[in-house]
Amino acid sequence: MKSLFTSVLLAISCPCAAALNIFACTPEWGALAKELGGDRVTVYTATTALQDPHRIEARPSLIARARNADLVVCTGAELEVGWLPLVQTQSGNARIQAGRLGYFEAADFVALIEKPARLDRSLGDIHAAGNPHIHLDPRNVAEVAAGLGERMAALDSPNGKFFEERTGAFLLRWRQAVERWEKEAAPLKGFPIVVHHRTLSYLVAWLGMQEVGALEPKPGLPPSTASLTELLARLKQTPAKAVVRAAYEDPRPSAWLAERAGIPPVMLPYTVGGTDAAKDLFGLYDDTLARLLAAAR
């Protein structure tokens, strides 16, 4: 009780912590904020790579962390619609409400793909704004990084120059890495895969891979034996060479299909922290490509 009291007192008496306090909804944006902010930001990441980003709850610790945040960095495009609005209103933090400088949506900075022509939930759990899993195209990450660096500089002007320089340096390194990845990934052009959910669409588009099917019969519906059998039959016409899933997705459906179709199941980190190698954004792409290339070999 005493330590609780002192920590409250400390927190009240010293909101002066110099670092910009960033609340990232997902690990990729947390990692990006760290790249751009270095030691002049403190970053709290609300979710891990092993959690389904569609099924997050407004748990108490998120409300507490959002209360102190200077900047909330999220994906937008309705990915966080199930929990973030509650966290924002319950936090009592005026700075991070929608429309304020302290609320940053990555999806504002990129063009979304797979915008549904028809909004009807009989089509599954579709996102009206388009596919929100934008971070798996590194060119999107660059766009978001530029926007985020600018926003951080606007919020913390004493460190503005520092953030600008770091953003510039990051973008340079990132561009070089993207060039390298594009070269390395050349064998993946036209590589036909089955995905679990439409989480990998941007990756597929970037690398010119071919998505020939999804384990989920409709977005958000877990695969059943019936739907997988149907998919297996379709694969006879248009064969795939790998079944790809994100680290947080149930491994059983992809194992089921992989075994029967005689193709390898591939687990991708999906975001930072999804595998041991995906320690940061560079590691995320290095590991993702290594795993896909191993399957394509």
Place this chain on the structure above:
Amino acid sequence: MFRSMGCAMALAVATAPAYAQQSDEVRKLQQRVDRLEAQSQSRGQSAFNPEISLILQGTAASLKQDPETYQITGLAPSGGEVGPPRRGFSLAESELVVAGNVDPYFRGQLVAAFTPEDEVEVEEAFFQTLALGRGFTLKGGRFLSGIGYQNEIHQHAWDFQDAPLAYKAFLGGRLNDDGVQARWVAPTDFLLELGAEAGRGRSFPATDPNKNGAGAWSAFAHVGGDLAGSAWRAGLSYLRVKPSDRAFEDTDSLGAPTTQSFTGESKLWIADFVVKSRELKLQGEYFRRREEGDLTFNDTFTDSYNSTQSGWYAQAVYRFRPQWRVGYRYDRLDHGEVSNGIVDNGLGPTAADFPLLMTDHNPTRSTLMVDWSPTEFSRLRLQFAQDKSRAGVTDDQVVLQYVLSLGAHGAHKF
């Protein structure tokens, strides 16, 4: 305008002499065009429509006892709709939820319930501040009170078809008063939240006083955080009201109808906790109520009436497959200590003339449910309960329930 400019620029670049960066440039411009197009689409008056969602619910029930005879023996009736659903097919409340940001300073929400009796009830209609900052929010209007844990959860998001017995007995199902609420979240890494409410006291345990100022006061504190992959929250709440002529009907020892009413002070304490991991949710609440005042019997006798009564429930819900959950809940109420001056001082009526208040019965109930949610927008539930709310009577209840939600994807409370 922007769109045509963007197109012209994209064209200009596309027809320029080829050089290494060209495809990248075109792509960037294409993105910009797409973005502007997307923005222009979402402009216009329709973009300001609030979020609207509709909840459809219904039940099919098989009950051993007639639900018309439902009572919680040993505790004063709460007057709320606390009985089990009708036997056979029955529509439950259909809820219309309309919510949205009013402006940068306020958010508003309406929850209207269409009852199966063709009435419309306003369950919630409140504003909430967005811009107070420093962890403060203010709510005003009619809203689900922040006391307890389940009280703030909308009925369609409950883990069982009905409310715990303690909620039925002590709050008439739930508390949604007209009033104001202030909340403060402490600037700590774990959740520490304090709140207070002043309300009119429009429903049980209050009696809707016709007076200036507040008729119900409550306060609550929540702490919560993460623990080894689970999230938890614990809370303590207090509610104080001063009911006046809170009347209910009963029958005396000869079977003649009687009217009794309570005037005095009622204080309720609630301790609650909830722990959630990916598959398992544990939840429990303990209620303790102290009432001090006078009881009037048939408008003839009036004497002191003091009671200290309590109740609790604990429940566990386990998700054994992505779409399937099974849950068990145990409820118990404690008749506790009741001193009735009319009986004690020998004014005439004996304890047998107060079967509801003076029967030393501790109601219990065991509930088992299994539900299937094909998506987060639909849920079918089968629930079995052995309900011993009535003294000496066991009611076996089987309820099949559906809960469907259409429209905007509302965020659910923890």
